[in-house]
Amino acid sequence: MAHDCILRIQHLSKHFGGVKAVTDIDLDVDTGETLAIIGPNGAGKTTFYNLLSGRLAPSSGSIQFKGRDITGLPPHVISRLGISRSFQINNIFTEMTVRENVEVAVTAQRREGGRWANRAATNGAVQHEADALLTKLSLAHLSDRTAGTISYGDKRLVEIAMVLATQPELVLLDEPTAGMTPDETGRVVELVRTLARTGDYTFLVTEHDMGVVFDLADRILVMHHGSRLALDAPAVVRANPEVRKAYLGDEAADMVEPA
Numbered sequence: 001m002a003h004d005c006i007l008r009i010q011h012l013s014k015h016f017g018g019v020k021a022v023t024d025i026d027l028d029v030d031t032g033e034t035l036a037i038i039g040p041n042g043a044g045k046t047t048f049y050n051l052l053s054g055r056l057a058p059s060s061g062s063i064q065f066k067g068r069d070i071t072g073l074p075p076h077v078i079s080r081l082g083i084s085r086s087f088q089i090n091n092i093f094t095e096m097t098v099r100e101n102v103e104v105a106v107t108a109q110r111r112e113g114g115r116w117a118n119r120a121a122t123n124g125a126v127q128h129e130a131d132a133l134l135t136k137l138s139l140a141h142l143s144d145r146t147a148g149t150i151s152y153g154d155k156r157l158v159e160i161a162m163v164l165a166t167q168p169e170l171v172l173l174d175e176p177t178a179g180m181t182p183d184e185t186g187r188v189v190e191l192v193r194t195l196a197r198t199g200d201y202t203f204l205v206t207e208h209d210m211g212v213v214f215d216l217a218d219r220i221l222v223m224h225h226g227s228r229l230a231l232d233a234p235a236v237v238r239a240n241p242e243v244r245k246a247y248l249g250d251e252a253a254d255m256v257e258p259a
């Protein structure tokens with residue numbers, strides 16, 4: 001089967017004054033693949049996401065999504081086209097239930113799509129969609145809990161439910177396991193892997209935990225000082241001497257022997 005290219009990035013750069021946060025990145029992402037983006041702090045990963053999600057306009061270069069040039073489009077348009085990025089935890093409404101949080105995200109998506117019809121019927125459909133998502137993410141047992149009272153790991157999973165509620169094709173996850181216990185990390189890895197297997201989603205995942213990276217990634221993009229240092233299969237990246245050099249310290253050890 002020919003690989004469809006969902007995302008094509010050419011010569012993408014973002015400079016803040018003299019700081020070259022992202023420099024001349026070329027990248028083709030295949031539909032359905034999971035691509036991990038790694039690199040030391042300051043490598044440009046977050047800036048790269050901000051360019052893809054439209055929060056920042058590039059200094060130069062282009063971004064094509066499903067063959068359409070989306071360079072410089074505003075975030076709400078990019079989101080509507082099918083690129084969604086994980087929310088920060090403070091975007092969860094702590095006073096509302098878990099289900100209500102997901103309903104808000106489903107409702108926002110429907111409003112964007114202009115699909116308001118009969119209000120009562122719509123409310124039922126929103127609830128149904130939210131429940132289906134919560135079941136898909138094994139969060140159904142928490143549906144009626146106040147979101148502020150659930151564990152940190154569960155909150156991050158609810159965030160992912162809210163991302164999926166926007167019906168994205170390309171999902172950008174920014175350190176989805178940061179601050180999690182090993183158990184919680186395992187749940188996120190399993191979830192992303194299960195979702196990836198459906199073929200419905202393409203994932204970009206930035207992550208510090210090399211065990212997670214090597215568990216999930218079909219390919220790894222290594223960023224260093226804003227540039228593309230390597231782009232290859234995990235085993236090839238792991239053996240790359242330049243990558244090891246960029247990862248002096250603890251992470252070098254993790255790269256050699258992923259947890």
Ligand SMILES: Nc1ncnc2c1ncn2[C@@H]1O[C@H](COP(=O)(O)OP(=O)(O)O)[C@@H](O)[C@H]1O
Pocket residue numbers: 016019020021039040041042043044045046047048
């Ligand atoms: N809004 C900004 N203004 C100025 N410099 C920035 C801004 N955002 C990021 N940078 C700089 O760009 C570089 C890349 O940062 P960032 O994208 O946050 O890296 P990472 O997410 O890989 O840690 C860093 O040197 C950072 O200080």
Ligand SMILES: [Mg+2]
Pocket residue numbers: 045046047
């Ligand atoms: Mg960052």
